[in-house]
Amino acid sequence: MILLSIGCSLLVGGAFLHAEDSYSYDYWGNLQHGPDPYRVKTVLEYKQFSPDLPLRDPRGLFIRGDIAWVCDTGNKRILEIVIAGKETGTTRRVIDSFINKNGIEEPFESPTDLYVDDKGVMYICDTDAGRVLKLDRDRRFMLEFTKPTDPTFDQNLSFMPMRVVADRLGRAFVLSKNINRGLIKYENDASFIGFFGASEVTFNWSDYVWKLLSTRAQREQMASFVPTEYENIAVDSDGFIYATTMTFETWKLLGDQAKPIRRLNALGNDILIKNGEFPPIGDLSWGVAAGADGPSKLNDITVFDSDRYVALDQTRARLFAYDSQGNLLFAFGGRGNSNGRFRKPVALDHRGRDLYVMDAAEGSITVLTPTEYGNIVYDALDEYNRGDYDASAKRWQDVLRLNGNYDLAYIGMGKAYFREENYKKAMEYFELKRSEEYYAKAFALYRKDWVEDNIVILFIFAVLLLAAPPLVGHIRRVIREVEHS
Amino acid sequence: MNFMTQRLSVFTERSFWSHLAETLRYSLYVITHPIDGFWDLTHERRGSIGAANIIVIATLLTRVWKLRFTSFQFNDINWQEVNIFMEFASVLLPLAIFCICNWGVTTLFNGKGTMKNIYMGTAYAITPYALIQIPLIILSRLITFEEGTFYQVFSTISLAWSAGLIVAAMMMIHAYSLKKTLLFMVITIFAMMIFIFIFMLFFSMISDGFAYFISLAREIIFRLN
Numbered sequence: 001m002i003l004l005s006i007g008c009s010l011l012v013g014g015a016f017l018h019a020e021d022s023y024s025y026d027y028w029g030n031l032q033h034g035p036d037p038y039r040v041k042t043v044l045e046y047k048q049f050s051p052d053l054p055l056r057d058p059r060g061l062f063i064r065g066d067i068a069w070v071c072d073t074g075n076k077r078i079l080e081i082v083i084a085g086k087e088t089g090t091t092r093r094v095i096d097s098f099i100n101k102n103g104i105e106e107p108f109e110s111p112t113d114l115y116v117d118d119k120g121v122m123y124i125c126d127t128d129a130g131r132v133l134k135l136d137r138d139r140r141f142m143l144e145f146t147k148p149t150d151p152t153f154d155q156n157l158s159f160m161p162m163r164v165v166a167d168r169l170g171r172a173f174v175l176s177k178n179i180n181r182g183l184i185k186y187e188n189d190a191s192f193i194g195f196f197g198a199s200e201v202t203f204n205w206s207d208y209v210w211k212l213l214s215t216r217a218q219r220e221q222m223a224s225f226v227p228t229e230y231e232n233i234a235v236d237s238d239g240f241i242y243a244t245t246m247t248f249e250t251w252k253l254l255g256d257q258a259k260p261i262r263r264l265n266a267l268g269n270d271i272l273i274k275n276g277e278f279p280p281i282g283d284l285s286w287g288v289a290a291g292a293d294g295p296s297k298l299n300d301i302t303v304f305d306s307d308r309y310v311a312l313d314q315t316r317a318r319l320f321a322y323d324s325q326g327n328l329l330f331a332f333g334g335r336g337n338s339n340g341r342f343r344k345p346v347a348l349d350h351r352g353r354d355l356y357v358m359d360a361a362e363g364s365i366t367v368l369t370p371t372e373y374g375n376i377v378y379d380a381l382d383e384y385n386r387g388d389y390d391a392s393a394k395r396w397q398d399v400l401r402l403n404g405n406y407d408l409a410y411i412g413m414g415k416a417y418f419r420e421e422n423y424k425k426a427m428e429y430f431e432l433k434r435s436e437e438y439y440a441k442a443f444a445l446y447r448k449d450w451v452e453d454n455i456v457i458l459f460i461f462a463v464l465l466l467a468a469p470p471l472v473g474h475i476r477r478v479i480r481e482v483e484h485s
Numbered sequence: 486m487n488f489m490t491q492r493l494s495v496f497t498e499r500s501f502w503s504h505l506a507e508t509l510r511y512s513l514y515v516i517t518h519p520i521d522g523f524w525d526l527t528h529e530r531r532g533s534i535g536a537a538n539i540i541v542i543a544t545l546l547t548r549v550w551k552l553r554f555t556s557f558q559f560n561d562i563n564w565q566e567v568n569i570f571m572e573f574a575s576v577l578l579p580l581a582i583f584c585i586c587n588w589g590v591t592t593l594f595n596g597k598g599t600m601k602n603i604y605m606g607t608a609y610a611i612t613p614y615a616l617i618q619i620p621l622i623i624l625s626r627l628i629t630f631e632e633g634t635f636y637q638v639f640s641t642i643s644l645a646w647s648a649g650l651i652v653a654a655m656m657m658i659h660a661y662s663l664k665k666t667l668l669f670m671v672i673t674i675f676a677m678m679i680f681i682f683i684f685m686l687f688f689s690m691i692s693d694g695f696a697y698f699i700s701l702a703r704e705i706i707f708r709l710n
Contacts, residue, residue: 028563436558440630447627 021340022332024406027277027434029284032405037321037330037374038355040340046363048089049081055363060113060125060163061347063356067092068349068365069122070358071111078111078124083351083367098139113163115235123172125161132161132174134190145172148184148192165235173233173241180229182268183241197230197243197268236303240265242272244298244311253281253295260298261311261322275437276327282313282320283331290335292316300348302355306382310355312348317341319348319355319368323381327408330374333357342366353378373402380412389419407433418442423449508533512540512612519650523657526609527602534601537608541580543615545573551618556625559636579677580607586676587655591669596659606654610647617643 022036046055056074063069066084077096082088100106109129116122120137132145147159163175170188173196182198211219230243241264248258256279263272278284282296296313298320303309307324317335322328334341343361350356353375355368370378380395393416399409414429415438423446430439451458495501511531515522526532549572552562584607588600598606621639628635656666 431557434557434561436630439558444629444631447629 021334022330024328024330024408025278025284026405026407029278031285032407034330034403034406035373036332036371037377038319038332038340038368039371041354041367041369042089043339044081044083044089044365044367049091050079055360058358058360058363059346060111061349061356061358061365062114062116063349063351064116064118067116068356069114069116070365071113071124073110073112073127076108076110078108078114081365083356095139098133098135098141100141112161115165117166117168117170121170123164123166125164125174127160127162127177130159130161132164132172134170134172143190145174145186145190150192150194152194153184153192163230163233165233165241167235167239173235175230175233175243178229183230183233183243183264195268197241197262197264197270231298232300234301234303234309236263236307236309237305240271242301242303242309244301246297246299246314250295254278254284256281260296261301261309272326273324274326276322276325278328280311280320280322280326280328282311282318283316286315290316292335296320299346302348302350304350304353306385308378308381310348310350312345312357314345317343317345319357323408324385329377329408340366340368373399376402377408380409384412384415389416392416393420411435411438414438414442421445505533505535505539508536509539512536512609515609516612516616516646516650519653520657523606523609523650523654526606526654527598527658532605532609534605537605540608540612540615541576544611545576547615547618548572548576550622554622554626558630559625559633582677582680583607583673586680587669587673590672590676591655591659594669596661596669598655598658602658603655606658607651610650610654613646613650614643617646 023031023033026032050072053075055070055072057072058070059073060071061068063083066082068081068083070079070081072079075096077094079091080093080095081091097105097107108124108126110127111124112127113125114122121142122133122135122137122139124133124135126133130147133141134143134145136142145161145164147153149155157178160177161174162177164172166172171193172186172188172190174184174186176184179195180198181195183196185193185196187193229245229247231246232244234242236242243262243264245260245262248260250258252258253260256274258281259270259272259279260282261272261280262270265271272280274280282298286293286295292315294315296311296318297315298311299314300312301309308322308329310319310321312319317333318331319333320328320331333345335343337343342357342359344359345357346360347358348355353370357366357368358364359366376395376398380392380399383389383395384392393413396409396412396416399406400413403409410429410433414426414433414435417423417426417429418438418441423442426442427439427446430442508531511522511526515526515532549569552560552564552567552572584600584604588596588598588603590596591598591603617639621636621643624639625636652666652670655661655670656663659666659669661669
């Protein structure tokens, strides 16, 4: 038996992630290990797609269709890598310059991030040049988004675009270093519209008291009240922008005041759905181990078509997958040298259900693909969203066979039973994993059914209850009269 | 042995049980007529320590039943992490410390109550807790999370009522005015804090002292070897 299991682990060990690396959290916030949701499909080494020149400080990764664009920032170039089909892992095109307004080739200074729309138009952050370039498919200059001249923009600050996304109309959202007023929004003719998605400045009583007590010199040294500076942005299929931030106070995380992941609507308000027991913040408890300390710092995020999102944690090199309701589906990955672990993961994107993680230290892109378990969980969620509750319940049952510690599976089963109007069974499942909200719904309907079924008994009971005291009194009186007479 | 049988023979007497039942039933009068009730409780000997003990035990049981049987919608507790002795202690320790501190403070300031009276009064005063919380456990199984307002309101009433009764009990037992009672309640709370602080200090000193001698002994044994 032992030999067999060792044999099995030798056979599959290489392909899977590492044992005990994948987990989720239960209702109480306790870590529950689970099967691996993802396995390594392949690792694209730089030797494969850039044999002559190793990647230097790559920062940006973008995937659309069968192509991955890698911003090789240190080498001032962008690689277009084929990631599907026969030619997987080969570089289709190396873009190290563009054709400028005057028709002359002009090199990039430091391309850090790019966004490509469905027509192949590229938006490239050229950080040190202080511009975001909009180039057509053949890298001819179309537009340039530069430092806004608007008075609302502090002209003393340098404009260093780090991240860019664009919507269908060609409006660009740019994240610039040093700017803590949110994203910079441009019209599709490159004119500045305004700032977008800055979090409100919070007032802090203890800071205020400290400031009253300190001298002017001390006051000047203190950091002023600054709103969040975003770390990374991604755009979902509906055009909402997902942003992550690393600047927050640790104690604000669990109370959901830090909001490291945000979904911004057209007004720049955070509309991320958080129906889970805990807000989406990555790890819930953060011990000191293996040189890592402190909470998860999410440095990239990618959003699936079904509003599921995966965030990349810089602290422990882990990936956190959440469903559209903000429940943690699974956490996996970790720091290390072997396949499926990362040394310095900097960028994350997806293609279908596959995840692509770029490791800046290795200069490689790790391709992760869901295991049977991961796929069943995704299928169960998809089928529920589609309204196919029977199929969803079956999937959740399969999930439970693979992972009995998975709260979402129990709640998913409960939901499926609820839709089938089997409220008693649904209540059992909801109670097991303490889903108050759904339990209340199921119980209200169960109670209604019960009262309707037993209305006669209840009626008789009520009549007896009302009739009993006068009746007893009457009998007593009769007895007394009989005794006295 | 003779002494033991003599003591135990009390339990076989009919008058003992009827007295216990009567004094226990008196708790229902006390909670609805606190001023009268608490005066008669001690001055007219209408209460008994036995009944007080039963009320305290009922409170302890209510506390555990509440954790165990209340619908999970109103009871956010991980049953695996509950220590039943800690739950008992969370009732008994404050009760004991309150009685001791209240007695200690009031004896110095003309309080008429003896330790026995204070314990009896406090125990009778917490009757509403068990009386309301036990029906609430059943209620919690019949209502949903959204209808939880009823539950919260009654739960608060059970505590507020008990608190009010404790004040009334102390007022009658010590024959204080209302103002003086309230003042001494505050002083009692301070005294309780000091009591707990001194105890913690005492235990930490003792454990440090033991640790010192143990390490000294270890060192000597180590050297001798």
